[in-house]
Amino acid sequence: MHRAIVLNPADNVATLLDAGAAGEPCALEGERQGRLVLLQDVPFGHKICIADTVAGETILKYGQVIGRASCAVRAGEHMHVHNIESARARGDLQKG
Secondary structure, eight states: OEEEEEOSTTOSEEEESSOBOTTOEEEEEESSOEEEEOSSOBOTTOEEEOSOBOTTOEEEETTEEEEEESSOBOTTSEESTTTEEEOSSOGGGSOO
């Protein structure tokens, strides 16, 4: 079974500890426990969604905001640049 680590109890993403394929089970370890099924292929070291997330919802890793969901994401889906909009170093959002 694949494993993913949750680094803070408030996190809604976990980091996959080895590459996984769609349909395979994954155990959550660390600050949250549980199991889910990967809904997509996910490379080693990438994030997976651990709770259904609506578009615009804050994404937390290490208990810190890393961005916002750019679309609805289901638990078990790959979380990366295709569905997370960064909230850091966004010069385009700074007031002029």
